Amino acid sequence: MSKQLVNAIADMNEAEALDLVRQMVEGGSDPTAILEATREAMDIVGQRYEAGTYYLPELMLAGEMLNEIADILKPELAKLPEVKRHGKVLIGTVEGDIHDIGKNIVTFMLDVNGFEVLDLGVDVPPHKFVEAIRDFQPQVVGLSGFLTLAFDTMKETVEAITTAGQRDQVKIMIGGGQMGEDIKEYTGADAYGRDAMAGVSLAQKWVGAK
Amino acid sequence: MEKQWVELSPEEKQDVLFRRWLSPKGPDGSDLPFQSQEAAQSYQERIERIKDAIQMKKLPDRVPVCPLPSMFPAYDAGMTVQDVMYDYDKCHAAWKKFVLDYEPDGHLSSSAPGPGKFYEILDYKLYAWPGHGVAPEHSYQFIEGEYMQADEYDALIQDPSGFFSNAYLPRAFGALGPFQMLPFLPGILEMYGVAFSFIPYGLPPVQGALNAIMEAGNEALKWVTMVGGFDGEMASLGFPSMLAGFTKAPFDTLGDTLRGTKGIMLDIHRRPDKLLEALDALVPLMIKMAVGAAIMNGKPIIFMPLHKGADGFLSDQQFRTFYWPSLRKVLLGLIDEGCVPLLAAEGGYNSRLEVIKDLPRGKVIWMFDQTDMAEAKRVLGDTACIFGNVPLSLLSVGTPEQVKAYCKDLIDTAGQGGGFIMANGAFFDDIKGENLKAMIDFTKEYGVYR
Structure with missing residues (x-):
């Protein structure tokens, strides 16, 4: 049944997937197996997104299914051991900008690719990034921004991280509507990612995963 | 006898709208006097140049250049966005400085900042603006929400206008919350019963909302007096205002405004038939809002910002199924009425080019980012x-020399044989003025067709 579940999720058959999860829970299946199947399906979703067969509707539906399955499993979930993660990524939309769709997609893709992600939300001032680097200890920081004003606040954020003496601890990537290599240079970040998969590849390269 | 509007062909309607644009009117409907012979001539030349680029019947004298700013004129005049949203004189001054300093072939009027106090009166929920969720110096920003629930498709499909007035408005504007109590207007049919329909208008909350509407109307009038005066003054100096009105792709109306990005993306899988039905239901509304504005303002160009059909959002199949058919119907409806849609394709449209070419020649403008x-x-x-498509990143952090090199390449490729207008790729806020100047001046010099 878990093979069936993997396919149902990966092929976007939401109703079938949720039915299967309920049946498996009622039949006394190990929640770890259900989660394992879900993760395997998310890997396939990620691969199909990377290959250009899946787009936002599929990523968003996959995210929904993940939440719905977690809701069904909730009582069981507490007993589970922590999943082994490749590394930690801190992410947020920089100060002055309140756009979050791109950031949420990158967060989701990092999560399904095995990263522990701390999302600071939108309109995040530089000092919040500095505090979170201190407390969360990420290897990678992702700065998101949709508007041109983000060029300057990204630069200020990188400067604040440098001033706090944290620049050598983290790799910094930027992404969003009007970003590019020239803006990477301008802000002092380490790399620019064109889309969510580029962000995942950068993070994987930097933490030595895969 | 002159033919009635309905008797004209699409071609003739477009010609009428261009001719009306060429002879600007004052507030009383009489011909607007130009401030000099030179201004009158520049005004004609600028519109002819834009028209030739659009119609592709003859080569323009040179590549037109139409920078489309967002809040740049405020920054360039040393003002904050809050200043120009709340002080209409300041807005007028900043946008006038922009037009006179940069001398674009077509400008976007002074309407971009909008009236701050008006949004306050109505407690607008769809955007954050200076002093209301963003800092005084920053531009207003969209706040996504689910203003229509997944189970409301039938309500929208059966009565789109009613849905907007009685469900959407009360949710999008805090002050209009009581409008959810408004009657179903087609119920006003006979002597008997007609008064029942008017009961809601007697209720204090509805009357409060109506008062807010009147106050907002007064503020809108005050603001549009500034905008109209601005357009008239710029025309008299030789600078045409480009846009007659705006509309949207049905998929974006549903996805940006009503269901939100997540909502509409999920609906593609969860309720594709309802989604398609709703997109079609919105087509006549999207045509009507633009055509009315074009005829009233006597100009052909209709602005259409495109959002959720960009590369990466939808698959090719999804774009062809959910995004393009209803958009194409809107475009053909506009073209039939003589309008020229200016489609601002934000993000990338590289994977869509083969699909979107399916339109009659010389009737639309594609703005690429x-x-x-x-x-x-x-x-x-x-x-x-x-x-387009001078990148905002280049205009922000590049040098004038880099901008010129980019523009040269654009003119050499996209500009070949006409059918091209030089512009930025996306709307710009705080970029370097010298870079903008380089884009404009270089185009005027190098973009001459010989």
């Missing part, structure tokens, strides 16, 4: 005018 312009020229070159 991160689309390969040489490829766009190759695919669309013999059907549509292309517009």
Whole structure:
């Protein structure tokens, strides 16, 4: 049944997937197996997104299914051991900008690719990034921004991280509507990612995963 | 006898709208006097140049250049966005400085900042603006929400206008919350019963909302007096205002405004038939809002910002199924009425070019942002005018020399044989003025067709 579940999720058959999860829970299946199947399906979703067969509707539906399955499993979930993660990524939309769709997609893709992600939300001032680097200890920081004003606040954020003496601890990537290599240079970040998969590849390269 | 509007062909209607644009009117309907012979001539030349680029019947004298700013004029005049949203004189001054300093072929009027106090009166929920969720110096920003629930498709499909007035408005504007109590207007039919329909208008909360509407109306009038005066003054100095009105792709109306990005993306899988039905239901509304504005303002160009059909959002199949058919119907409806849609394709449209070329020649303008312009020229070159695409990153952090090199390349490729308007790729806020000047001055010099 878990093979069936993997396919149902990966092929976007939401109703079938949720039915299967309920049946498996009622039949006394190990929640770890259900989660394992879900993760395997998310890997396939990620691969199909990377290959250009899946787009936002599929990523968003996959995210929904993940939440719905977690809701069904909730009582069981507490007993589970922590999943082994490749590394930690801190992410947020920089100060002055309140756009979050791109950031949420990158967060989701990092999560399904095995990263522990701390999302600071939108309109995040530089000092919040500095505090979170201190407390969360990420290897990678992702700065998101949709508007041109983000060029300057990204630069200020990188400067604040440098001033706090944290620049050598983290790799910094930027992404969003009007970003590019020239803006990477301008802000002092380490790399620019064109889309969510580029962000995942950068993070994987930097933490030595895969 | 002159033919009635309905008797004209689409071609003739477009000609009438261009002719009306060429002879600007004052507030009383009489011909607007130009401030000099030179201004009158520049005004004609600028519109003819834009028209030739759009229609592709004859080569323009040179590549037109139409920078489309967002809040740049405020920054360039040393003002904050809050200043120009709340002080209409300041807005007028900043946008006038922009037009006179940069001398664009077509400008976007002074309407972009909008009236701050008006949004306050109505407690607008769809955006954050200076003092209301963003800092005084920053531009207003969209706040996504689910303003229509997944189970409301039938309500929208059966009565789209009613849905907007009685469900959407009360949710999008805090002050209009009581409008959810408004009656179903087609119920006002006979002597008997007609008064029942009017009961809600007697209720204090509804009357409070109506008072807010009147106050907002007064503020809108005050603001539009500034905008109208601005357009008239710029025309008298030789600078045409480009846009007659705006509308949207049905998919974006549903996805940006009503269901939100997540909502509409999920609906593609969860309720595709309802989604398609709703997109079709919105088509006549999207046509009507633009055509009315074009006829009233006597100009052909209708602005259409495109959002959720960009590269990466939808698959090719999804774009062809959910995004393009209803958009194409809107475009054909506008073209039939003589309008020229200016489609601002934000993000990349590289994977959409083959699909979107399916339109009559010389009737639309495609504004491209991160689309390969040489490829766009190759695919669309013999059907549509292309517009853009100087990157905001280059205008922000590049040098004038880099901007000129980029523009030279654009003119050499996209500009070949006409059908091209030089512009930025996306709307700009705080970029370097010298870079903008380089884009404009270089185009005027190098973009001459010989």
